[in-house]
Amino acid sequence: MLTFNHFNFNVSDLEASIRFYRDALGLTEVRRKEAEDGSFVIVFLGDGRTDFRLELTWLRGHPQKYDLGECEFHLAMAAEDYEAAHRRHQQMGCVCFENPAMGIYFISDPDGYWIEIIPGR
Numbered sequence: 001m002l003t004f005n006h007f008n009f010n011v012s013d014l015e016a017s018i019r020f021y022r023d024a025l026g027l028t029e030v031r032r033k034e035a036e037d038g039s040f041v042i043v044f045l046g047d048g049r050t051d052f053r054l055e056l057t058w059l060r061g062h063p064q065k066y067d068l069g070e071c072e073f074h075l076a077m078a079a080e081d082y083e084a085a086h087r088r089h090q091q092m093g094c095v096c097f098e099n100p101a102m103g104i105y106f107i108s109d110p111d112g113y114w115i116e117i118i119p120g121r
Contacts, residue, residue, distance in 0.1 A: 006044065007075055010066055014041055014058040016110045021045050024092060024107060025077055025115070027054060034047035047077075068112050076116040085117055096110050
């Protein structure tokens with residue numbers, strides 16, 4: 001039996017990404033691993049309610065933007081108060097696509113990764 005553990009995004013500015021995920025989604029740092037030689041930092045973020053983690057990886061030797069292809073992959077999060085989350089994300093200017101017919105929208109993080117926001121259960 002296998003279970004979900006975490007999902008990774010490589011990021012170009014770790015502190016900007018940590019702030020974004022805190023402010024936009026309420027995620028907080030739960031664990032950090034730093035290479036002794038400073039070549040990478042890995043930060044795991046959690047929602048405080050589930051065991052699932054978002055892993056943010058910063059690589060010192062990767063100064064260029066990450067190639068995200070056509071952004072056909074994404075992380076999805078459920079919002080207990082969908083309307084309040086939508087207002088907050090509009091105010092932050094990070095809403096990148098909306099599909100009212102499906103009742104969902106997407107936000108984009110500082111590196112261009114898309115996060116789908118769906119109504120909570």
